[in-house]
């Protein structure tokens with residue numbers, strides 16, 4: 001949230017109601033509200049596309065859209081913005097439905113006062129930010145900022161479900177650093193962390209943006225490749241990327257002395273109809289184990 005100003009988008013097809021809301025917000029002694037008005041969801045979509053706001057106040061019943069349909073249609077636009085339903089209808093069921101769907105609050109217009117509206121807006125923005133932060137933490141690996149195992153499971157399962165319909169390609173590559181314990185022992189835990197972070201950055205910057213990368217354990221990473229053209233191509237792609245990943249690394253403590261600290265073993269499993277992520281990971285793990293033993297890359 002912008003600390004000085006709160007950007008509010010009021011979506012209401014009644015200009016008189018908008019006038020009243022705007023007047024209520026103007027009465028705030030402590031907060032400055034920058035208010036934009038739209039009479040339709042189409043206008044709201046265009047405004048949000050141009051620049052984000054801190055909160056949307058949404059009337060239910062815009063044009064052909066009735067009741068809860070209005071909120072569903074707004075949410076389907078996919079903007080990450082907290083929403084308060086501010087409506088002329090006082091209906092407990094509608095209120096509960098709105099909250100369940102994802103609205104932060106439900107306020108009947110005839111009950112809204114300046115103080116109540118401002119308080120509702122303030123808490124809605126704070127709550128939304130807090131939930132976003134918690135969701136981020138729940139899905140992110142703290143050291144590298146990559147997706148964690150939980151996020152990987154969710155995102156890849158969605159991809160696999162879509163594959164069952166589209167018939168496209170997907171492979172799971174499991175990467176495990178070689179002799180990483182030795183890195184920690186020889187160079188210290190801080191150097192070990194630098195190796196993990198460097199590998200994460202390399203994975204992020206050298207892989208296709210449509211691929212997924214996650215850190216699922218201490219020195220274990222997963223790379224999910226999608227939409228490649230054939231199995232031969234897959235091996236080529238992986239071998240080319242590995243050469244980027246395993247470049248020497250400059251440690252903070254030894255800026256003039258690059259060290260070959262990033263060596264990985266890798267196992268790959270290709271998706272076939274009926275296979276889920278767990279099965280793919282287990283196949284990739286077996287291939288990786290073989291690769292560890294021979295210090296080559298293995299594909300099953």
Ligand code: GH3
Pocket residue numbers: 143176177178179180181182184188189190191192193196217218219292
């Ligand atoms: P191998 O080549 O057989 O895979 O052996 P390895 O030493 O790479 O793997 P091993 O599983 O024996 O050791 C992994 C080590 O990674 C042990 C653990 O202390 C260390 N580790 C796990 N998470 C972190 C981390 O976040 N930072 C650092 N610095 N070390 C970590």
